[in-house]
Amino acid sequence: MSLSAQLINLMAALLLLIAFAMLSQRRILSLIHLYAWQGVVLATNNIVIGYSTGQTHLYYSALLTFALKAILLPWILHRLIVRLNIRWDVETLINIPATMLVGIALVVFAFNLALPISQLAGTITRSTLGIAIAIVLLSFLMMITRRKAVPQVIGFLALENGLFFAATSATYGMPLAVELGIALDVLVGVLILGIFFFQVREAFDSLDLRHMEKLKETDQ
Amino acid sequence: MSPFFESILSQLTQTLLVVVLAPAFLGWLNQCRAWLQNRSGAGVLQPYRVMRKLFHKDAVLAKNASPVFRAAPYVQFSCMVLAASIVPVIETDLAFSPAADVIALVGIFALARVFAALAAMDIGTAFGTMGARREMLVASLSEPALLMVFFTPLLIAQSTSLNAIADALAHRQFAIYPSLAFAAVAFVMVLLAENARIPIDNPSTHLELTMIHEALILEYSARHLALIEWATAIKLTTYCALGIALFVPWGLAQTGEWQMLPVSVLAFAGKLALAGAALAVLETVSAKMRIFRAPEFLGMAFLLAVLGMLTFLLLGA
Numbered sequence: 001m002s003l004s005a006q007l008i009n010l011m012a013a014l015l016l017l018i019a020f021a022m023l024s025q026r027r028i029l030s031l032i033h034l035y036a037w038q039g040v041v042l043a044t045n046n047i048v049i050g051y052s053t054g055q056t057h058l059y060y061s062a063l064l065t066f067a068l069k070a071i072l073l074p075w076i077l078h079r080l081i082v083r084l085n086i087r088w089d090v091e092t093l094i095n096i097p098a099t100m101l102v103g104i105a106l107v108v109f110a111f112n113l114a115l116p117i118s119q120l121a122g123t124i125t126r127s128t129l130g131i132a133i134a135i136v137l138l139s140f141l142m143m144i145t146r147r148k149a150v151p152q153v154i155g156f157l158a159l160e161n162g163l164f165f166a167a168t169s170a171t172y173g174m175p176l177a178v179e180l181g182i183a184l185d186v187l188v189g190v191l192i193l194g195i196f197f198f199q200v201r202e203a204f205d206s207l208d209l210r211h212m213e214k215l216k217e218t219d220q
Numbered sequence: 221m222s223p224f225f226e227s228i229l230s231q232l233t234q235t236l237l238v239v240v241l242a243p244a245f246l247g248w249l250n251q252c253r254a255w256l257q258n259r260s261g262a263g264v265l266q267p268y269r270v271m272r273k274l275f276h277k278d279a280v281l282a283k284n285a286s287p288v289f290r291a292a293p294y295v296q297f298s299c300m301v302l303a304a305s306i307v308p309v310i311e312t313d314l315a316f317s318p319a320a321d322v323i324a325l326v327g328i329f330a331l332a333r334v335f336a337a338l339a340a341m342d343i344g345t346a347f348g349t350m351g352a353r354r355e356m357l358v359a360s361l362s363e364p365a366l367l368m369v370f371f372t373p374l375l376i377a378q379s380t381s382l383n384a385i386a387d388a389l390a391h392r393q394f395a396i397y398p399s400l401a402f403a404a405v406a407f408v409m410v411l412l413a414e415n416a417r418i419p420i421d422n423p424s425t426h427l428e429l430t431m432i433h434e435a436l437i438l439e440y441s442a443r444h445l446a447l448i449e450w451a452t453a454i455k456l457t458t459y460c461a462l463g464i465a466l467f468v469p470w471g472l473a474q475t476g477e478w479q480m481l482p483v484s485v486l487a488f489a490g491k492l493a494l495a496g497a498a499l500a501v502l503e504t505v506s507a508k509m510r511i512f513r514a515p516e517f518l519g520m521a522f523l524l525a526v527l528g529m530l531t532f533l534l535l536g537a
Contacts, residue, residue: 006395006396007396009396009398009531009535010396010398012398012531012535013398013399013401013402013531013535014398016527016531017402017527020523020527024520096516096519097515097516097519100519100520100523101519101523103523104523104526104527104530107527107530108530111530111533111534114534115534127534127535127536128535130534131531131534131535
């Protein structure tokens with residue numbers, strides 16, 4: 001295996017580790033830091049792939065990823081939790097070991113799903129597709145197990161990171177125009193969700209999304 | 221000299237080396253901790269002095285102690301010596317190695333633990349029983365994690381024999397193995413739990429609410445206690461040697477490479493000293509966990525070990 005392939009594998013493993021760390025992290029501030037690290041690893045991964053395949057557009061994509069996902073979005077989220085005064089909030093997660101076991105099952109499922117695809121592919125990144133799918137599923141799991149709004153949004157952003165990683169590992173990344181569009185979408189999404197947080201808190205006095213279940217229409 | 225005698229000789233040297241040096245390793249660890257806590261420390265040789273003192277005392281046994289209680293220290297000590305003789309430390313030519321592989325090694329540790337728990341319950345004091353319960357709780361979680369940790373190097377080397385694994389890992393072409401890194405982190409977590417080190421148990425406390433390992437040996441005195449303390453030191457050293465053999469095996473001499481021996485002895489001593497210092501740092505910066513957090517801690521170790529194995533299967537690295 002060439003050195004760049006080894007480095008790409010290392011990055012993929014790191015991303016998987018960060019996804020699990022997010023799943024088990026109780027503090028909101030640490031969650032944001034983990035999200036920023038995910039951005040850094042994604043950007044590094046793009047540079048390595050760009051260097052080893054000679055695809056120059058991946059450098060721009062890496063720059064964009066770094067600026068947006070490692071600096072701008074974490075900064076916005078950080079400002080948000082300071083404004084919402086939940087910087088030191090600790091979420092009570094129930095039964096972390098059980099969540100982890102579900103996570104392992106998801107990883108096994110994702111790896112099995114990706115195996116036939118990777119066997120057909122000829123790219124240097126083919127083996128990392130399984131990890132990309134696993135990250136997407138783990139982010140889903142994180143959104144399901146969380147009750148508060150901000151961790152759910154971070155789960156959503158991690159999901160987008162997983163999709164981005166899947167795109168790079170399957171086809172060396174999307175065209176730059178598409179990538180720019182997605183980046184803008186994510187940015188605007190976070191801004192709008194940030195406004196939502198304030199509205200949700202105004203209406204329910206809390207960011208706990210269980211209160212939203214009251215909004216259901218009932219039969220009686 | 222025939223190859224058979226050579227391997228017997230190297231086997232005896234290695235076992236003796238680990239058994240004799242184990243208290244010094246414990247002393248070095250305590251010395252590092254003392255330095256980090258701004259104390260002057262008792263010196264590297266302190267465990268030997270404690271053991272000599274204990275061996276010269278008269279043993280006191282409870283009236284209702286059964287033979288299990290008397291036999292347990294000897295069983296624990298011999299289990300640890302056996303475990304120490306399976307792990308290759310300076311050379312991979314070991315006569316004992318066909319006797320037990322990594323999976324049997326986990327079983328040997330378990331045997332020693334079962335006897336420790338039985339002896340603690342034998343006297344019938346509340347502390348002993350409580351300690352035995354806690355020890356078994358921790359063990360039931362750390363054992364599967366330890367087995368899982370072994371599976372990654374085992375898959376890389378395609379063998380369950382520790383000698384073959386260490387040989388394959390030490391003399392392969394250098395490559396980045398993310399899976400081994402996962403397994404290594406999980407191994408450190410299991411090491412801390414199994415050796416009653418700080419996030420799970422505090423080895424220097426006799427506070428009844430928190431102690432696990434100390435509660436098990438509360439009723440022992442004199443030579444029995446000395447043997448148990450010695451066995452504990454050997455266990456810690458064996459675990460560190462195991463980590464070195466699996467994750468940083470460079471410098472290990474191959475079979476029959478006698479001229480490499482000084483290098484490998486120096487390399488092992490250096491790595492062991494580093495491991496002791498690193499353990500001391502780890503124990504100084506972290507705080508003791510509540511016992512009910514232990515399942516979470518060991519669950520993380522199990523998860524990391526499984527992740528290591530899965531990434532190896534997917535990435536082939």
